[in-house]
Amino acid sequence: MAYRRTLRRDVGCTGIGLHTGRLTRLHLCPAPAEHGVRFRRVDVGVEIPASLENLAHLDHATTLQHQGVTVSTVEHLLAALRALGVDDVLIEIDGPEIPILDGSAAPFVILIHEAGLKPLPAVRQYLKVLEPVEVVRGGKSARLSPSDHFRVSYTIGFDHPLLRHQAIECRVAGDSFAEEIAPARTFGFLRDVELLRRAGLALGGSLDNAIVIGETGVLNNKLRFEDEFVRHKVLDAIGDLALLGHPVVGHLEAQRAGHALHAALAQKLILTPQAWTLVTHPQLPLAGGALAPTGALEPQTT
Numbered sequence: 001m002a003y004r005r006t007l008r009r010d011v012g013c014t015g016i017g018l019h020t021g022r023l024t025r026l027h028l029c030p031a032p033a034e035h036g037v038r039f040r041r042v043d044v045g046v047e048i049p050a051s052l053e054n055l056a057h058l059d060h061a062t063t064l065q066h067q068g069v070t071v072s073t074v075e076h077l078l079a080a081l082r083a084l085g086v087d088d089v090l091i092e093i094d095g096p097e098i099p100i101l102d103g104s105a106a107p108f109v110i111l112i113h114e115a116g117l118k119p120l121p122a123v124r125q126y127l128k129v130l131e132p133v134e135v136v137r138g139g140k141s142a143r144l145s146p147s148d149h150f151r152v153s154y155t156i157g158f159d160h161p162l163l164r165h166q167a168i169e170c171r172v173a174g175d176s177f178a179e180e181i182a183p184a185r186t187f188g189f190l191r192d193v194e195l196l197r198r199a200g201l202a203l204g205g206s207l208d209n210a211i212v213i214g215e216t217g218v219l220n221n222k223l224r225f226e227d228e229f230v231r232h233k234v235l236d237a238i239g240d241l242a243l244l245g246h247p248v249v250g251h252l253e254a255q256r257a258g259h260a261l262h263a264a265l266a267q268k269l270i271l272t273p274q275a276w277t278l279v280t281h282p283q284l285p286l287a288g289g290a291l292a293p294t295g296a297l298e299p300q301t302t
């Protein structure tokens with residue numbers, strides 16, 4: 001059994017948004033048990049819970065909306081919080097987009113480590129997959145099936161000589177996430193940059209916060225991993241599945257997927273009640289699928 005966790009203290013940073021190009025100030029603040037992960041747009045005074053119901057759109061980034069107010073490019077921060085085991089946190093932001101920083105989740109991992117983690121007096125519940133659920137669109141697919149732990153098998157393939165095929169198979173836990181997945185950066189094709197800009201997107205994009213793939217190679221000096229592209233897809237998937245509100249215990253298999261398919265899979269899972277249950281221990285489902293009790297228990301010291 002594990003306890004929910006929050007941050008030990010406030011931490012923050014400033015940076016520009018990938019799509020808006022706007023400079024914003026981000027603050028991660030400790031929160032009480034069962035608060036969940038919530039964004040607060042301090043410039044307009046609206047809170048936006050990080051949940052599937054608040055998904056607004058998924059064009060090139062994950063955007064949440066509540067009471068007509070949006071916050072976008074949330075996926076890398078949500079992935080870091082989820083993978084490092086932060087259940088309850090208030091994310092203050094003074095603009096519409098989370099800073100892209102270096103295009104990966106590594107700066108968020110550093111921030112969370114800087115803040116430290118604090119256990120809360122409530123038991124963490126995991127969302128355990130009991131039956132396979134799958135979404136297929138054209139040649140793309142995403143599937144969750146039962147497993148004793150969260151693991152990911154991801155395959156990408158693009159119509160580009162550099163990226164015809166990349167695949168990864170990994171078990172995602174705190175340390176392995178920080179080292180193997182978090183540093184993988186956002187990527188895009190040079191041929192798409194002009195189109196994105198004309199659509200008012202990628203206005204803050206540069207070689208400092210994205211890998212840009214030209215006709216013959218990457219425009220950046222070097223990659224952080226040979227298969228950095230597929231690792232970044234795993235990062236995006238973790239961030240999108242974080243909108244389920246519980247750590248997932250299951251096997252995610254994705255082929256040529258992206259934000260839209262990750263979210264569609266999460267939505268289909270929630271709408272298939274027999275396919276999942278909430279458990280307090282990943283390896284032991286509760287009899288009858290009843291919800292686990294929370295609260296009234298002392299936190300562990302680790």
Ligand SMILES: [Zn+2]
Nearest residue numbers: 075186232236
């Ligand atoms: Zn991403």
